[in-house]
Amino acid sequence: MTFRVLQLGAGTRGRMWGKVAKMSDDVLTAAIVDPSQASLDLYSAENPETPAFTDLESALSSGQFDAAILVTPPDGHLQQMRRLFDAGLPILAEKPLATTLKDAAAIVEMADAARLPMSVGLNFRYLPVNQTMRQWLTGEKLGQVGFGQFNYRTNRNGKRPGINRYPLVMEHPMMLEQTIHHLDLIRFVHGREVETIACREWNPPWSMYAHEANVNCLLGLEGGVEVNYHGTWSGGWNVYNFEWRVDCADGILVQRKLHSDLAYARSVDPELIDIATPDAAPYYDDSVSLLAEFISSVRNGSPAPCDGRDHLRSLSLCFAGIESSQKGVAVSMSEFYEKNDLSRVLV
Known part of the structure; x- marks a missing residue:
C-alpha cells in the first residue's frame, strides 16, 4: 500500500526529500507546502505531479496522509508540529528539533500526548561508514576504546545559490546546524553518552556568518573515553578537510573523508588498511534508509528511529557546549539535565 506523505518545506533540502521519496518503495509525496511561491516553483519543476500549497490548512484539507515530513527552519517547528499532531500525523522532522531546549522538550511531550511516532532527520547515522564504525567500536575489535579526534574544516559559502541562507x-x-550532526555521530558510533563537555565557540574576523562559525569541544564519554572535536565553517581554505581518528588499546580506526573512506591499523601495522564499506550517496541513500525505518514504525508500532528523546540528548550537548563557552567552565550533563528540567523528559 502506498505511503502518502505531506511535506512541509520546498527549499534545497526539501527538493532533496522529494527525490528521496521517489527513491523509496511505495512512497508518494501527496502534497508539498511552502509559503514561498518561488520555492514551490522550483520544487514543482522537478515534481509536477505533486499538488503544491502555500499554506498548511489548504494542504491538510486536500486529502488523507499517513505522515508528515518537516523540512522547514527550526524556529517554526513547535507551532507546525502542534498542528500536525492535532491532525493525527506522525512526523519525521529535520534537525534541530527546535532552537531552544524548552521548545524541543515540549515537542517530545506533544508526541507522547498524541501517541504518535516522531523521528528526527539524523540520516548520517545510516551511512555505511558510520554503521561500520559503530560495529568496530562497540565490538572493541581494536581493544579498549581510549580517545578520539574529530576534525571538520571547511569554508562554507553560505551565499552560494541553492543553499539555505538562514544560517548566515x-x-x-x-x-546548531552542523556540529549537532557530529556530536550525534560521536554518541552513535561509540554507543556511549557524554558525561561532560568543555567548549569554546568563536567567529574569525573574516567570517560571513553573523555569529560563531567555529566550535571546539572536549567531550568526556561514559567509560573514560575522551573525544576532542573541532569544526569550522569559516576556515582559510575552500576545500573540505576531514579526519576522524579513534585510538584504542590495540590500534586505531580512521575515517579519512567526509561520509566515506574508513581504515584501521593495529599497533604493529606499518600502514593503514582499508575497510570495505558499501557505496552510498550521502543525503539520499541514508535518508532512504531512515525513511524506511520511520515508515515501519508507523505501520508496525515499532520504536521510532532517531526519536525525539534521543535527539534531545544531542541537542542538549549543543546547548551545554554554548553554556560552557559563555561561562568558561566544563559542564556536567547530569547537572545540565536537572537544571533545565530535562531529566523527567529523557526517562
Whole structure:
C-alpha cells in the first residue's frame, strides 16, 4: 500500500526529500507546502505531479496522509508540529528539533500526548561508514576504546545559490546546524553518552556568518573515553578537510573523508588498511534508509528511529557546549539535565 506523505518545506533540502521519496518503495509525496511561491516553483519543476500549497490548512484539507515530513527552519517547528499532531500525523522532522531546549522538550511531550511516532532527520547515522564504525567500536575489535579526534574544516559559502541562507544570521550556526550532526555521530558510533563537555565557540574576523562559525569541544564519554572535536565553517581554505581518528588499546580506526573512506591499523601495522564499506550517496541513500525505518514504525508500532528523546540528548550537548563557552567552565550533563528540567523528559 502506498505511503502518502505531506511535506512541509520546498527549499534545497526539501527538493532533496522529494527525490528521496521517489527513491523509496511505495512512497508518494501527496502534497508539498511552502509559503514561498518561488520555492514551490522550483520544487514543482522537478515534481509536477505533486499538488503544491502555500499554506498548511489548504494542504491538510486536500486529502488523507499517513505522515508528515518537516523540512522547514527550526524556529517554526513547535507551532507546525502542534498542528500536525492535532491532525493525527506522525512526523519525521529535520534537525534541530527546535532552537531552544524548552521548545524541543515540549515537542517530545506533544508526541507522547498524541501517541504518535516522531523521528528526527539524523540520516548520517545510516551511512555505511558510520554503521561500520559503530560495529568496530562497540565490538572493541581494536581493544579498549581510549580517545578520539574529530576534525571538520571547511569554508562554507553560505551565499552560494541553492543553499539555505538562514544560517548566515542565526545564532550559533555552526553548533546548531552542523556540529549537532557530529556530536550525534560521536554518541552513535561509540554507543556511549557524554558525561561532560568543555567548549569554546568563536567567529574569525573574516567570517560571513553573523555569529560563531567555529566550535571546539572536549567531550568526556561514559567509560573514560575522551573525544576532542573541532569544526569550522569559516576556515582559510575552500576545500573540505576531514579526519576522524579513534585510538584504542590495540590500534586505531580512521575515517579519512567526509561520509566515506574508513581504515584501521593495529599497533604493529606499518600502514593503514582499508575497510570495505558499501557505496552510498550521502543525503539520499541514508535518508532512504531512515525513511524506511520511520515508515515501519508507523505501520508496525515499532520504536521510532532517531526519536525525539534521543535527539534531545544531542541537542542538549549543543546547548551545554554554548553554556560552557559563555561561562568558561566544563559542564556536567547530569547537572545540565536537572537544571533545565530535562531529566523527567529523557526517562
